[in-house]
Amino acid sequence: MESTDIGLWGVPLAILGGAIRVSTPFIFVSLGETITERSGRINLGLEGILVFGAMTAYAVAVMTGSPWLGVLAASATGAAFGLFHGWICKFPKVNDIAIGIALMLFGSGLAFFFGKPFIQPSAPDLPAIPLGGWSNIPQVQAALNINVLFIIGAALAVFLWWAFKNTRAGLIVRVVGDSSDAARAMGLNPDTVRLLSTGVGGALAAIGGAYLSLYYPGSWSEGVSSGQGLMAVALVIFARWNPLGCFAAALLFGGAGALGPALQSVGVTQGYYLFYAAPYILTLVIMIMTSSPGRSLAGAPGELSITK
Amino acid sequence: MTDIAATPSALSPKLSPALEWVARRAEGFVIPVAAIIVGMAIFSVFVALLGKSPAQLFDLMWRGGFGSWFSIQNTLSRAAPLLLAALCVALPARLGLVVIGGEGAIVLGGVAAAAIGVWLDGAPSFLVILLMGAGGMVAGGIWIGAVGALRHYRAVNETISSLLMAYIAIALMNQLVEGPLRDPASLNKPSTHPLAEAYRIGSIPGMDVHWGLVVGIVACIVSWILIEKTRWGFAARIAGGNVRAAQVQGLAVGPLIVGFCALAGAFAGLAGMIEVAAVQGNANGSLVAGYGYAGILVAFLARQNPLAIIPVAVLLGGIDASGGLIQRRMDMPDATVLVLQGVLFIVILFSETFYGRFRIFNPDLWKRG
Numbered sequence: 022m023e024s025t026d027i028g029l030w031g032v033p034l035a036i037l038g039g040a041i042r043v044s045t046p047f048i049f050v051s052l053g054e055t056i057t058e059r060s061g062r063i064n065l066g067l068e069g070i071l072v073f074g075a076m077t078a079y080a081v082a083v084m085t086g087s088p089w090l091g092v093l094a095a096s097a098t099g100a101a102f103g104l105f106h107g108w109i110c111k112f113p114k115v116n117d118i119a120i121g122i123a124l125m126l127f128g129s130g131l132a133f134f135f136g137k138p139f140i141q142p143s144a145p146d147l148p149a150i151p152l153g154g155w156s157n158i159p160q161v162q163a164a165l166n167i168n169v170l171f172i173i174g175a176a177l178a179v180f181l182w183w184a185f186k187n188t189r190a191g192l193i194v195r196v197v198g199d200s201s202d203a204a205r206a207m208g209l210n211p212d213t214v215r216l217l218s219t220g221v222g223g224a225l226a227a228i229g230g231a232y233l234s235l236y237y238p239g240s241w242s243e244g245v246s247s248g249q250g251l252m253a254v255a256l257v258i259f260a261r262w263n264p265l266g267c268f269a270a271a272l273l274f275g276g277a278g279a280l281g282p283a284l285q286s287v288g289v290t291q292g293y294y295l296f297y298a299a300p301y302i303l304t305l306v307i308m309i310m311t312s313s314p315g316r317s318l319a320g321a322p323g324e325l326s327i328t329k
Numbered sequence: 330m331t332d333i334a335a336t337p338s339a340l341s342p343k344l345s346p347a348l349e350w351v352a353r354r355a356e357g358f359v360i361p362v363a364a365i366i367v368g369m370a371i372f373s374v375f376v377a378l379l380g381k382s383p384a385q386l387f388d389l390m391w392r393g394g395f396g397s398w399f400s401i402q403n404t405l406s407r408a409a410p411l412l413l414a415a416l417c418v419a420l421p422a423r424l425g426l427v428v429i430g431g432e433g434a435i436v437l438g439g440v441a442a443a444a445i446g447v448w449l450d451g452a453p454s455f456l457v458i459l460l461m462g463a464g465g466m467v468a469g470g471i472w473i474g475a476v477g478a479l480r481h482y483r484a485v486n487e488t489i490s491s492l493l494m495a496y497i498a499i500a501l502m503n504q505l506v507e508g509p510l511r512d513p514a515s516l517n518k519p520s521t522h523p524l525a526e527a528y529r530i531g532s533i534p535g536m537d538v539h540w541g542l543v544v545g546i547v548a549c550i551v552s553w554i555l556i557e558k559t560r561w562g563f564a565a566r567i568a569g570g571n572v573r574a575a576q577v578q579g580l581a582v583g584p585l586i587v588g589f590c591a592l593a594g595a596f597a598g599l600a601g602m603i604e605v606a607a608v609q610g611n612a613n614g615s616l617v618a619g620y621g622y623a624g625i626l627v628a629f630l631a632r633q634n635p636l637a638i639i640p641v642a643v644l645l646g647g648i649d650a651s652g653g654l655i656q657r658r659m660d661m662p663d664a665t666v667l668v669l670q671g672v673l674f675i676v677i678l679f680s681e682t683f684y685g686r687f688r689i690f691n692p693d694l695w696k697r698g
Contacts (some may be wrong), residue, residue: 133667
């Protein structure tokens, strides 16, 4: 056992491994919210969509034996919730933030309702790729055991960063988000673009939920989410609506979330619950540092109600 | 209104003002009630699709919530914390802020009250209960007041910050209840030391409902007077409509926002204190009961009007009270109530789009063609 005792080096290693493990739902939810917010709407209901996605993925994986079918089903339900949000918000005087809060309660309630029978059975996990095979230290191997969804999320971040700049669809979303009037002058229908953007955002958030129930922590319960869907919304503001920024911020948040368990693994148990709050405190501190009265945020879509 | 005399009304001149008075106020009543009925109808379809009987469900809901003296008392007990939790949303809403983290203020208010009650053990009960209430209000007031201050002085979005603060508050409570404030005798469920019997809040005479209900109703009435009848409430409405206009008028918008948020948080903290002193007897994880989130729903259903919060809280308390009965008799999960709440919430928000659309509510339009 001599060779596996790496002492305090275990802490940064556990944080790195934890960051990769914990960050994946943040990556998907924040990329989804980036697409939605770039089109000028904010969907706070992603938390509810994430919980419903986690339940759907788990239930479908239990019934079919295939975790990938679970992910697919989750993204379909997420898209349905997102489209519902997009549709209902096009009516005058309907507030997108308030509808998001309602969707948060409704999505979680519906997930608990249908998810009751699936708390006991165990579903097949999503596969992970052991990238740490070159090392014979178990901690390194554990940290580099990387899930396929993390790699897909990273690729998606790069793709979206490129697509916002270089594709027609990316330009359309950006125009609608910056000015409804300019979009109408170009012959675009802002409501339709926002409907689709919110739908795609919902689908991605639900995949984040599927990761929670099918890989880490890897089971379905009513406490499966600890606010990842909401923190992701704050994270998008911090990342300045830039997909690559979202990826980096998600890793940072994942690392903060892994801090408590990592310290506990080397015997630091004092203030365990306060370390557990680290991601929330980090989010709040970042929001305070990056917000400023009197000027709008750099890179913020002009039609976004949260920055007005 | 000068053309009333010029345009002959179809109605008799004596009846018309009364009718106009009713029509102008009917909109704010008819649309929410219609929305609740539509929401119930949608939920009935959901229940029917699952092969259960909606009629039986509503029958159980009535019996479990309002059908007997026992169930009415149960309903009122559940409505009590909702009154204060809803004020935590409705007061900042006057300024146009959407604060949804009342849960954090409830939790911290409860912990503060429990700590004071244990610390001052032996002092006169009247004084201790008063100080417990004050401690809970200060803790909650600082928590949500900070959200308001961050909003005004740093432009931090209050919806997200209040929710993050709620998670931080829960972590803080866990740390305190597991650590410095823990009663070593509480093994499975970490709790603070139990309050002495003299410091517990009892029931209203003749009812099995604790005094928290009275406190909540008084708080709603006080809040209504504050925002409808005082200059602070008037100033808050101006600032909520247009911050720049309020500043041009010389209103101190910053103190106004922080003050309203602190008062909102103080009410939520008081709810936590009542939960500890009347129900739990100590502070523990049960304080995280979702009252803060149910309060959001109550406030939106009441359209942020403190007086309307009272009947809406009773309605939702009744739905909540019938949850157990529905679960047992119809073999449906306890989340059934959450689904109904979600449906009602969405329908009521959607109904906002109908305000000002109907001529019947607008007497100014009656006379034109």
